[in-house]
Amino acid sequence: MSFVSIRDLKVAFDGVQVLHGIDLDVAAGEALGLVGESGCGKSVTWLAALGLLPGKATVTGSVTVQGQQLIGANRTAVEAVRGGRIAMIFQDPSSSLNPVRTVGRQICESLRLHRGMDRSAAHTEAVRLLDMVGIPDARKRVDLYPHEFSGGQCQRVMIAMALAGAPDLLIADEPTTALDATIQAQILDLLAMLRRETGMAMVFISHDLGAVGAICDRVHVMYAGQIVESGAIGPMFDTPRHPYTRGLFDAIPRLDGTRNRLIPIHGTVPDPRHMPSGCAFAPRCPKASAFCNSAEPALKPQKDDRQLACFYPVTASPAGADTPTERLPA
Numbered sequence: 646m647s648f649v650s651i652r653d654l655k656v657a658f659d660g661v662q663v664l665h666g667i668d669l670d671v672a673a674g675e676a677l678g679l680v681g682e683s684g685c686g687k688s689v690t691w692l693a694a695l696g697l698l699p700g701k702a703t704v705t706g707s708v709t710v711q712g713q714q715l716i717g718a719n720r721t722a723v724e725a726v727r728g729g730r731i732a733m734i735f736q737d738p739s740s741s742l743n744p745v746r747t748v749g750r751q752i753c754e755s756l757r758l759h760r761g762m763d764r765s766a767a768h769t770e771a772v773r774l775l776d777m778v779g780i781p782d783a784r785k786r787v788d789l790y791p792h793e794f795s796g797g798q799c800q801r802v803m804i805a806m807a808l809a810g811a812p813d814l815l816i817a818d819e820p821t822t823a824l825d826a827t828i829q830a831q832i833l834d835l836l837a838m839l840r841r842e843t844g845m846a847m848v849f850i851s852h853d854l855g856a857v858g859a860i861c862d863r864v865h866v867m868y869a870g871q872i873v874e875s876g877a878i879g880p881m882f883d884t885p886r887h888p889y890t891r892g893l894f895d896a897i898p899r900l901d902g903t904r905n906r907l908i909p910i911h912g913t914v915p916d917p918r919h920m921p922s923g924c925a926f927a928p929r930c931p932k933a934s935a936f937c938n939s940a941e942p943a944l945k946p947q948k949d950d951r952q953l954a955c956f957y958p959v960t961a962s963p964a965g966a967d968t969p970t971e972r973l974p975a
């Protein structure tokens with residue numbers, strides 16, 4: 646059984662639908678990447694799942710954590726899961742840390758709430774966690790305030806705070822976007838190390854396909870509030886089949902220098918208030934036919950264990966003899 650199972654998750658804000666029925670599973674211990682351009686619904690998926698959206702959001706569908714239903718559950722039940730079995734870290738750590746409390750106190754609060762530790766045990770554990778996430782001289786720095794840490798160190802403190810509940814799943818939402826390149830690499834190494842050492846599962850939300858490839862087992866690609874392709878990292882990176890996934894790859898530089906021209910995806914993600922008919926990617930897709938503007942491709946399992954929602958996927962063959970995945974009307 647999956648640790649988290651999301652089925653037909655839909656979200657609307659003030660009647661405007663932004664998630665169009667997400668199905669997604671996270672197995673115990675696995676690392677799942679969620680990629681897509683800004684506004685595709687990556688964050689909203691998990692904020693909805695964990696009951697963190699504002700009251701104006703309408704959320705339907707099912708989210709179960711080890712069989713326990715969260716959608717429609719009471720606040721206490723959802724809060725017990727959040728911060729306990731599932732923890733989330735965000736792009737900007739400063740917005741989640743309380744500036745007027747020492748980092749130690751903030752970590753201790755989580756330890757006492759989620760693991761029932763007394764004051765002294767929580768203090769010892771807070772120092773251990775700060776040490777584990779690579780804060781030098783943790784014994785002294787546990788008593789400092791957030792502004793006394795650099796941006797990269799604040800993200801490490803956030804990770805320590807997330808680990809305080811000993812989560813089975815850590816959701817990292819663009820955890821390195823606000824950091825410079827060297828620190829980004831260090832935080833990615835830290836997340837990979839923590840996953841190895843604790844065995845927790847991880848959902849890694851990112852624009853950065855390179856980072857996703859380095860630390861995830863599987864990846865889901867989101868476009869305009871839907872999953873358009875998903876599968877294991879190896880095949881997805883070797884032969885991306887959805888033209889959108891392919892576009893994301895073509896838009897990033899290759900470290901091995903095999904690509905000297907980056908090809909941006911022209912156009913922008915559609916405004917949820919004005920969704921195109923048919924396939925939402927069709928207006929930007931180099932392979933779209935008139936049929937794509939009239940019918941919506943469903944996400945379907947493929948032979949190689951991936952899922953794909955496209956009538957004209959990119960073929961592996963260099964000749965590009967493309968074959969529709971579904972019988973099209975004549």
Ligand SMILES: Nc1ncnc2c1ncn2[C@@H]1O[C@H](COP(=O)(O)OP(=O)(O)OP(=O)(O)O)[C@@H](O)[C@H]1O
Nearest residue numbers: 658663681682683684685686687688689690699917
């Ligand atoms: N509180 C809100 N009120 C209204 N619309 C919202 C709200 N939060 C998100 N949205 C809309 O929901 C859609 C999905 O947003 P979401 O933040 O999930 O995208 P994302 O893929 O995570 O993007 P990013 O990478 O920029 O974080 C967008 O159209 C966004 O404008």
